[in-house]
Amino acid sequence: MIDPMDVLWILAHPEPRSLNGHLATEGQRALRAGGHRVEESNLYAMNWNPVVDTAGYAHPSAERFQVAAAAKRAHESGAVSADIRAEQEKIERADTIVIQFPMWWFGMPAILKGWFDRVWHQGFAYGLRGPNGEWIGYGDGFLAGKRAMAVVTMGGPGWLFGERGIHGAVDDLLFPLQHGTLFYAGAEVLPPVLVSGADRFTPEEGEAAAEQLRGRLLAIPTTEPIAFRTQNGGDYGQDLVLRPDIAPGLAGLRAHVA
């Protein structure tokens, strides 16, 4: 018997009649049929504003706008704009976050990037909150205890995103999201659901992708997260650089996975 999950599903695709639309519908249906609760932020349908601006944090335009500090102040005084606050309340209600998007220019569509830019701000997702008022992050952030999983469609064939494929290995391309954003804020990050060849999908391939997705979604409670190294787990020194005896000789993004 698995406890029901409270899933927040972030979707960033302009076309409901797309493969992404199909996968979102089928994935959410499978979760609900499995007894889980799903709340959705369909960013295109919501006409989400992805641009960080003074209005989001009630910052007076006469004063110099320092984004992180302004967001933190607005957070503390309850002045964050209603659209941002509504997303944060969804995050607070969820124990599991699914982030679904088509890979555009090897990253998130702007509407989704700006969801993180605006919602995931200092004071809400990260900041000072250690036992001695110290900065926390990378496994110890404010969203600790939640799980997150990316669902990503890619236009080209999968081998182009393989270990030596010309586009670069997909795990490395997703590092800024999975490590730098989700794990930074404390979430356990599950291996992504990857759907390649999305440009030319037959209905049968779409159904196979949906079947893979359903299986991964229902297995979230028992799936092992990516073993990113935590900030305070002993692998990094005081300077937050990997200690010499950890993954010796290894450089680049892979060094940050145990």
Added chain:
Amino acid sequence: MIDPMDVLWILAHPEPRSLNGHLATEGQRALRAGGHRVEESNLYAMNWNPVVDTAGYAHPSAERFQVAAAAKRAHESGAVSADIRAEQEKIERADTIVIQFPMWWFGMPAILKGWFDRVWHQGFAYGLRGPNGEWIGYGDGFLAGKRAMAVVTMGGPGWLFGERGIHGAVDDLLFPLQHGTLFYAGAEVLPPVLVSGADRFTPEEGEAAAEQLRGRLLAIPTTEPIAFRTQNGGDYGQDLVLRPDIAPGLAGLRAHVA
């Protein structure tokens, strides 16, 4: 005697009174003083729309929206929206593109990501145009002959973005932009100008950063580009995977730099 450059400067920062605002002003001033021409797209000042939508490509909303195909059709029929077309004309006039932004969540601010999402579309930046109608890219794209350079501010200290720093090595974090976007479209990509510690900048540090930037800008014509491997240079097989004898045993993003 160096030929004058035609520089397009893309800026993505909400606050003119910021370090980024200072660097943009000083950098452009230095270029003009050096006899070069500068055109600017200040995305915040322009109120740039970063969200890919049907309106940008005059796509009928009753029909399923397949982004790349719709953009290509609009490009061929001259139906791309005026705001996108204006940016493309700036790109066409330029031989050098500077892309300046603060690193937010280890990537571009949404307003800039969406500049690429909307402007850098199939038919304009990449597509079918080889001698036998084949797909071109990675060194052979439509923007071949232009140079591009990123100017990036980062909030934390530089060593956090070093080879073993906790945020991940900055060259890897910039790979989606520098390799997957700029080099994909054919541009020669110069090593980025990196300004770390931007959260706590003194006027003296700002001046030092401006001085570094001025030097790098004026040296663009004689700076060696990053040695990304070209698609058709022989390092990749027909499947666009690195040949076994190229960088043997190496995997991940670094394998794509000669």
